[in-house]
Amino acid sequence: MTRRSTDFTSTALQAAIEAARLIMEVYARPISTELKADGSPVTEADGAAEAVILQHLAPLGLPVLGEESVAAGMIPDLGERYFVVDPLDGTKEFIKRNGEFTVNIALVESGFPVMGVVLAPATGEAFVGDLNGAYTCRIEDGVASEKRSITVAPGGPIRIVASRSHGHAALAQLCDTMQVQEDVSVGSSLKFCLLARGDAQLYPRFTPTCEWDTAAGQAVLEAAGGSVVTLDGERLHYGKGGSDFLNPFFVAAADEALAQRAAALIRQLLT
Structure with a gap:
């Protein structure tokens, strides 16, 4: 930049x-x-x-x-x-x-x-x-x-920005395995912002998003010290082209280690 x-x-x-x-x-x-x-x-x-x-x-x-x-x-x-x-x-x-x-x-x-x-x-x-x-x-x-x-708050009890009852079938297993303590529900790109402010630590996304849904939130979270990776562990990138600009599934987290851990676990749960 x-x-x-x-x-x-x-x-x-x-x-x-x-x-x-x-x-x-x-x-x-x-x-x-x-x-x-x-x-x-x-x-x-x-x-x-x-x-x-x-x-x-x-x-x-x-x-x-x-x-x-x-x-x-x-x-x-x-x-x-x-x-x-x-x-x-x-x-x-x-x-x-x-x-x-x-x-x-x-x-x-x-x-x-x-x-x-x-x-x-x-x-x-x-x-x-x-x-x-x-x-x-x-x-x-x-x-x-x-x-x-603002800055992220890694470590300690994990709070997740998702709903166990309304999310993907793998979400409940993810929460149990990672010992998630609390669900925090909020709409739109505010999910990224809660992580950036330290109000939550994990935001897994199993449903479709487009680049305009995530780019600004990712920038805020990464500037606050967080990480956004796809399920193969790569940083979520932009300019994928096509007519829909669809993102792959991803994990946003308070730090790189938590993001990679969650992405690896989700890969297992979805196979």
């Missing part, structure tokens, strides 16, 4: 703040929902938020992989350095009005996320990570304040 790349963080945060404002305007009134070709829901907030994010990022001159743009068939030539945007991660949570939805903006370089902003519009809490570390801040009236550094 070059010195200029670190300057991108403030632009991405401002873009997320403006997108969050538009999202909350829609949230305050009856929400009209449509279905995409893949059956997932979409609202007017998704498109409006992505449009304003694209406007903020345009002066930086980098390609943008945006969820709604991809859904519309607009996939740019990404190259080695580009932004990844999910304007409204957790649309189902948005429709349910449970507050657990986020704006995700990440910068990817050479296949890996090096900067990420995750902002929860309903609470005004933002999580930011880059090569300078990770921090949280509060967004009030469009201004970031109460900046506080």
